[in-house]
Amino acid sequence: MQRRDFVTSVLVGGLVTPVMGDGHNTENDQQGDQGEHDHGKRNDKSTNYTISFGHWNPTPTNTPTQTSSPIDRFAPADPNPRFLNGHDILPNDFRIRAGDTVTFAISGFHLVLIYRGSKPEDIDRTDLLLSPPMTFPPLINDSTNRLYRGLDPRVMPANQDRVEVVGFNTPGRYLVICGVLPHFFDAATQEFVMFGYINVRN
Numbered sequence: 001m002q003r004r005d006f007v008t009s010v011l012v013g014g015l016v017t018p019v020m021g022d023g024h025n026t027e028n029d030q031q032g033d034q035g036e037h038d039h040g041k042r043n044d045k046s047t048n049y050t051i052s053f054g055h056w057n058p059t060p061t062n063t064p065t066q067t068s069s070p071i072d073r074f075a076p077a078d079p080n081p082r083f084l085n086g087h088d089i090l091p092n093d094f095r096i097r098a099g100d101t102v103t104f105a106i107s108g109f110h111l112v113l114i115y116r117g118s119k120p121e122d123i124d125r126t127d128l129l130l131s132p133p134m135t136f137p138p139l140i141n142d143s144t145n146r147l148y149r150g151l152d153p154r155v156m157p158a159n160q161d162r163v164e165v166v167g168f169n170t171p172g173r174y175l176v177i178c179g180v181l182p183h184f185f186d187a188a189t190q191e192f193v194m195f196g197y198i199n200v201r202n
């Protein structure tokens with residue numbers, strides 16, 4: 001297509017984006033990867049994913065063995081009824097691309113920890129942050145291979161729900177766990193529970 005024709009078609013198409021130079025991207029160029037001379041700005045394709053990190057269960061199927069219960073957080077005795085909270089990371093194994101971001105939508109008393117190069121059994125469950133008895137459960141304090149540690153849930157007892165958005169800029173397999181020890185590791189069954197993986201590729 002001749003350049004003159006191209007400019008005409010752009011104008012007819014109603015676009016107001018200036019067409020400049022020889023088609024190389026400029027800082028105002030909004031054509032992104034549709035341009036013939038696109039130089040592969042990966043960030044143009046980056047996107048965001050949401051992971052639910054704990055969730056409220058009005059009709060819980062997990063422990064303790066309640067079969068149904070409404071949740072009223074508006075004016076309740078306890079705005080964060082922990083026995084009605086699901087300890088799941090969902091989705092718990094999925095792929096994204098380098099440059100993408102993940103929104104951790106956190107509901108309830110949880111702590112986001114992200115590791116690269118560790119498996120659940122590698123996490124030190126003896127190095128713990130302890131609170132006075134009968135207040136908060138122990139929190140995992142292992143910094144080896146840890147790339148991200150979220151906000152301390154102990155400092156926001158009134159409203160534990162929050163969002164933390166994390167960018168993943170390097171390919172790899174990332175382990176995401178809840179740093180609340182009894183959520184991460186079930187002492188009764190000796191199984192790892194609240195963890196997942198994010199696989200980042202180019």
Ligand SMILES: [Cu+2]
Nearest residue numbers: 110178180183
């Ligand atoms: Cu948790």
